[in-house]
Amino acid sequence: MGTTYQILPFFTQHFQFEAQHDDFPALLFLVIADAIAAGYLAFSFLFSIFTIIRHNVVGVKLLLPILDTLMVALTATVAGFAAAIVYLAHDASSSANWVAICEQFDDFCKQTSGAAVAGFVVALLFMLMVVMSALCIRRN
Template identity: 60%
Template sequence: MSYDESKTINIKESKSESKGKELAGGPPPAVVATTKAASMAGGGKRGVAILDFILRLCAIAAALGATITMGTTDQTLPFFTQFFQFQASYDDLPAFSFFVVANAIASGYLVLSLPFSVVTIVRPNAVGIRLLLLVLDTVMVALTTAGAGAAAAIVYLAHKGNTSTNWVAICQQYGNFCQRVSGAVVASFIAALIFILLVLLSAVSLRRN
């Protein structure tokens, strides 16, 4: 009986020692795994936020370039008469004027959104700021797409004309004008595409929360 009692005591002591070693050695493996997973998730969100900031810089270049190009586009033909001067300017067409306003608003918004994008890099778990950017980016997608679509329709008519309504293509005479407005429309569509990518990035970041 004495041998069995000593054996039981030794077993109890070994269990208490193992518990002491677990307490002295650090947190349980489950806690360590959870901490590592949270750290990896935070790093992924920070990477998304950095990509968001870079895309906003690219969108600024595209939207601002479209605004300046369209807003400074006009061409006067070298021949004119005493009563007529053949000139084409962006503000002759309401669609081009709307295009300039839409892309100017988008450019201003993108500049103002940069500090918020920086905050999401510093604090990748900030849900409120990310949700605000998601909503406003969605609005900008609609605005830039509408402006680019309206201008694209006029550019198409300028290049091709319309025989059914007797609208003559003018790009043969106003070649420089058509090239500039076409480039502005392409830049605006690029800005709209970047806005769509920004919306997707915000959705991914919010999904991970």
């Protein structure tokens, strides 16, 4: 999503229409939230190794599923925001006087659609992490 950018080719150099992810606050929020989720994954990996080495640390074992659940909420929310914006970009809303920008910015819309789908995949993977964490805590 962070690299989505398209300029319409039929205008002069001084007068061009362009579309990028930071033109839409929901898409910018997706980029920021995914960066937070990626940083959390590095943090979670380090703490997971710590809990493997030190079996008797209960607080961290309980903290990770709670934070995993927060990441599920964050990634699912921003994926929903992105999906809503992509839907509006494709189909528009005549009652709100919004035009379908995907008629002109086809590459931009393909990239944002892929990023919205990837956002839902990330949310599903975080849900899997929550289930796995709960099973590991239950086993111990």
